[in-house]
Amino acid sequence: MIKLISIVKFISLFVLLLILGGCWDQKETEEQAYVIAIGLDKAEESENLVKVTYLISNPEAGTAAVGGGSSSEPPREIISFEAEDFVTSRNLANTVIAKQITYDILQIIVVSEDFARDDDFVRWIYDATKSMEIRRDSKLLITKEDTLTFLEINQPKLETRPHEYFKMLFARGKETAMLPVSDLNTFFRITEADADLFLGIYGTTEKSEKQHGKEPDQVIAGEFHYEGETNPTEFAGAAVFKEGKMIDVITIEDTRLAFLLNPTMNGVDILASFPDPFDENYHISTRVNKISDIKIKMDLKKEQPEINVTLPVSIDLLSNHSMTEYQLNEQNKEKLKKSFEDTLEKLFKDFVKKTQEEYKTEPFGWSLIARKKFLTIPEWEDFDWMKTYPDMKVNITVNVELGSFGRQGGLPSLEEVRD
Numbered sequence: 001m002i003k004l005i006s007i008v009k010f011i012s013l014f015v016l017l018l019i020l021g022g023c024w025d026q027k028e029t030e031e032q033a034y035v036i037a038i039g040l041d042k043a044e045e046s047e048n049l050v051k052v053t054y055l056i057s058n059p060e061a062g063t064a065a066v067g068g069g070s071s072s073e074p075p076r077e078i079i080s081f082e083a084e085d086f087v088t089s090r091n092l093a094n095t096v097i098a099k100q101i102t103y104d105i106l107q108i109i110v111v112s113e114d115f116a117r118d119d120d121f122v123r124w125i126y127d128a129t130k131s132m133e134i135r136r137d138s139k140l141l142i143t144k145e146d147t148l149t150f151l152e153i154n155q156p157k158l159e160t161r162p163h164e165y166f167k168m169l170f171a172r173g174k175e176t177a178m179l180p181v182s183d184l185n186t187f188f189r190i191t192e193a194d195a196d197l198f199l200g201i202y203g204t205t206e207k208s209e210k211q212h213g214k215e216p217d218q219v220i221a222g223e224f225h226y227e228g229e230t231n232p233t234e235f236a237g238a239a240v241f242k243e244g245k246m247i248d249v250i251t252i253e254d255t256r257l258a259f260l261l262n263p264t265m266n267g268v269d270i271l272a273s274f275p276d277p278f279d280e281n282y283h284i285s286t287r288v289n290k291i292s293d294i295k296i297k298m299d300l301k302k303e304q305p306e307i308n309v310t311l312p313v314s315i316d317l318l319s320n321h322s323m324t325e326y327q328l329n330e331q332n333k334e335k336l337k338k339s340f341e342d343t344l345e346k347l348f349k350d351f352v353k354k355t356q357e358e359y360k361t362e363p364f365g366w367s368l369i370a371r372k373k374f375l376t377i378p379e380w381e382d383f384d385w386m387k388t389y390p391d392m393k394v395n396i397t398v399n400v401e402l403g404s405f406g407r408q409g410g411l412p413s414l415e416e417v418r419d
Contacts, residue, residue: 033077033099034058036163037108039147040124042115043082050124052089053080053110053147054101057163075160080148085124087131103133107166109140109184110147113239113246116200122191122244128184136185139170142239142246144204144222153205154233170201173235177259177268178252180238191244195367195385197359199238199258202249207232217253217272242359257351260311261364261396263294271318277339278332279322286340287316291401296366300373300383306393307366311348315340316403327405337400344398356390 039053056077079096083089090101109128115121128134143150159165173179180199190198208222220237238255240248250258256272259265268290273283295310317326326333355362367385374380 032102033097034105035101035103036106036166037110037151038086038106039080039110039151040086040115041112041146042118045082049082049084050086051080052083052086053078053151054093055151055162057161076162078151085127087127103131105163106134106138107163109138110150111140111142112146113142113144116142116239116246119245129188137183139201140182140184140187141201141203144206150203150205154231156231169235173201175269177256177270179235180255181265187241193367194243195361196365197361197363198241199255199363200241201235202237202239203233203235205233212251215253218251220249220251240359240363242361247359254351257347258363260290261294261309261348263296263369264365266290274340274343276322277335278324282321284317285319287318289314296369298370298373300370304391304393305388307395309394309396310399311396312399312401314401314403317405333402337402340400341398345396348396352394352396360390361386362389
């Protein structure tokens with residue numbers, strides 16, 4: 001009996017050793033080249049090829065080495081070439097790169113606008129669903145120029161490590177609603193549902209003299225004018241996709257409107273300015289936040305389907321250049337609140353009208369709510385959201401709750417200061 005137990009223990013130990021020995025193919029960090037971003041462009045040689053660009057990050061750059069110093073290697077490496085796809089292209093890259101190419105920490109798929117507007121773009125991007133190494137939460141970034149030019153010119157001054165730079169930039173863009181929530185998973189889900197618009201992050205290193213509007217938020221990447229010494233790359237606004245193809249670019253303002261009207265989007269910190277209802281020469285700087293869930297009621301059985309949206313927001317005042325008294329004057333406070341509501345409702349109305357007349361569908365995720373109104377999938381398909389949405393009646397009501405008036409709420413009148 002004792003001998004039998006000893007044999008069982010030996011066999012168990014042997015099996016455990018086999019299981020623990022699964023790291024036979026392990027690669028050390030310094031033996032791998034970590035691709036942070038993959039760029040995709042049209043190939044010049046053939047329609048059956050794609051131009052692939054790799055942004056390879058050096059994880060040791062900017063960190064302390066064993067000897068107490070820092071790595072002397074550059075923080076990044078860029079290579080661009082034509083291939084049949086961006087999955088098997090890793091082997092081709094090894095003709096000039098000694099380390100093993102890996103997608104283990106891939107963060108971004110970068111696509112040129114020219115390629116994103118191509119009818120065949122969707123064929124190539126779906127290669128990302130085949131590779132186990134490409135994560136579905138990888139961001140989708142659209143660039144005005146070709147991706148090689150974009151990645152070469154994009155050189156941050158304060159954060160040289162590209163993986164940290166992009167991570168912080170996209171996180172902050174989401175918090176301020178200046179950039180959409182754009183990843184491969186969302187792109188594939190919306191494309192396959194064939195009902196809504198997908199919004200992708202838009203960026204460029206090119207400067208444009210023209211601007212979409214007069215207000216600071218009415219810009220897209222490349223239209224923000226500034227002086228100084230910094231990275232020339234701008235990320236602002238969103239690329240609009242319909243049925244897997246890019247059709248337009250919208251401004252920061254429209255991106256924020258789409259964010260606010262989406263019931264699944266919360267936790268933003270939007271800084272925006274509104275016309276001052278007491279002095280047309282000034283604007284009031286504010287912080288806008290959702291204070292509770294957006295309410296959406298749909299009546300899709302009517303001859304003209306109707307959508308009623310109620311959006312509750314809190315607005316904090318961050319400036320008061322007209323030096324109007326609000327905190328102790330209820331009449332002024334009510335006028336200010338009504339002015340905010342009217343301004344927001346007009347912005348929403350104009351943007352919804354644009355989605356109905358130009359895009360023929362919406363980026364707000366409303367179709368997900370509409371689906372629940374139908375008992376079967378065939379009923380939903382017969383309703384045909386894209387065909388019906390342009391003729392729907394959409395009513396949007398904004399309920400504003402005035403929040404903080406600043407650390408010092410009350411201000412002296414201009415006459416008091418000057419007397």
